[in-house]
Amino acid sequence: AQKVTQAQTEISVVEKEDVTLDCVYETRDTTYYLFWYKQPPSGELVFLIRRNSFDEQNEISGRYSWNFQKSTSSFNFTITASQVVDSAVYFCALSEAGGFKTIFGAGTRLFVKA
Amino acid sequence: GAGVSQSPRYKVAKRGQDVALRCDPISGHVSLFWYQQALGQGPEFLTYFQNEAQLDKSGLPSDRFFAERPEGSVSTLKIQRTQQEDSAVYLCASSLALQIYEQYFGPGTRLTVT
Numbered sequence: 001a002q003k004v005t006q007a008q009t010e011i012s013v014v015e016k017e018d019v020t021l022d023c024v025y026e027t028r029d030t031t032y033y034l035f036w037y038k039q040p041p042s043g044e045l046v047f048l049i050r051r052n053s054f055d056e057q058n059e060i061s062g063r064y065s066w067n068f069q070k071s072t073s074s075f076n077f078t079i080t081a082s083q084v085v086d087s088a089v090y091f092c093a094l095s096e097a098g099g100f101k102t103i104f105g106a107g108t109r110l111f112v113k114a
Numbered sequence: 115g116a117g118v119s120q121s122p123r124y125k126v127a128k129r130g131q132d133v134a135l136r137c138d139p140i141s142g143h144v145s146l147f148w149y150q151q152a153l154g155q156g157p158e159f160l161t162y163f164q165n166e167a168q169l170d171k172s173g174l175p176s177d178r179f180f181a182e183r184p185e186g187s188v189s190t191l192k193i194q195r196t197q198q199e200d201s202a203v204y205l206c207a208s209s210l211a212l213q214i215y216e217q218y219f220g221p222g223t224r225l226t227v228t
Contacts, residue, residue, distance in 0.1 A: 004156075033214045045157070045205070045219040052214075091156050095214050100170035102147065102217070104156035 002027050004094050006105035013082050014113050021077045021108045023092030029053075031097035034068065034075045039107070040088040048090075051075065082112045116140065118220035120206050126226045127196045135191045135223045139208030146189050147217060148181055149205040157205050163189060164212075196227045 003026040013019045025034065036048040049059065051068050059066045063080045079086055089107045119138045127133050139146050145164055149157035150173075159173040165186035174181070178197075183189040193200055203224050207217035 006156075035216065037219075042221075043203075044221050045207075045217075047216040047218070050216050093156075097214055100162040100164075101159045101173065103159065104149075106154075106156050 002094055002096060002099075002101065002103045004092050004103050004105035006090075006092055006108050008108045009106070010109045010111070012111040012113065015084060016081050018078060018080050019082050019110065019112075021079075021090050021092075021110070023075045023077065023105060025073050025075065025092070025094045027094060027096055029096040029098055033095045033097070035093040035095070035102070036066065036075075036077050037091045037093060037104075038088045039091065045091070048077075079110075082110075084112050084114050086110060087112045118206055118208055118218050120204075120220040120223050122223060123221060124224050124226075126228060129198060129227055130195050132192065132194045133196055133225065135193075135204050135206075135225070137189045137191070137206030137208075137220060139187065139189070139206070140210075140218055141187075143208035143210055143218070144186075145209035145212060145215075145217075146183055147207045147209070148189070148191050149207065150175075151203045151205055151222070153202075160191070160204075193225075196225075198227050201225055201227045 005024045032053045034051045037045045065078045067076045091107045092105045095102045148160040151157045161181045162170040163183040178194045180192045203222040205222045207219045
């Protein structure tokens with residue numbers, strides 16, 4: 001069965017600190033897709049990144065970077081030099097190629113203080 | 115272009131009433147998803163459409179929940195005989211192609227059952 005675990009419920013950092021949000025997933029499929037979404041206080045989820053199970057290359061986009069490790073079933077998200085605008089709830093999600101569902105984790109609420 | 119829109123944004127229903135929630139996906143998007151998001155939780159999958167075909171409805175919590183997308187564009191989620199446990203934010207998302215691609219979310223409908 002599919003499962004996504006985000007063990008960190010809330011994280012609080014001071015602006016300019018680096019922060020890593022953890023995501024651990026479970027799946028029986030060999031082909032699957034992992035996602036991160038951001039839900040700012042306004043409420044609308046915004047897509048950040050998608051990775052497929054065959055591409056373990058880490059990715060960097062500006063201050064954001066993602067570390068995908070199949071060996072530990074983890075897909076962690078790091079924000080470098082955090083800013084107040086990064087304050088939001090971040091969700092990790094999993095879709096299996098053989099199904100139609102997307103399973104979301106419970107989310108990690110990030111507070112960035114000025 | 116226009117994003118995903120949902121209406122109404124807020125709905126208050128008395129227990130036992132029927133409600134209908136509407137989703138207008140991004141034009142041309144094949145895939146459409148409905149999710150239920152309880153306070154402090156991640157979105158929980160309800161159902162998935164590919165064009166007008168409902169390919170997965172395994173997440174619908176009871177037979178009081180019904181979704182349709184008759185012409186492959188606008189979708190309606192109907193809840194009959196609402197109960198207090200139905201109170202949540204109902205999110206709609208659409209995707210250009212298959213379910214394994216990034217989803218674009220609407221602002222949600224906050225349903226409160228009194």
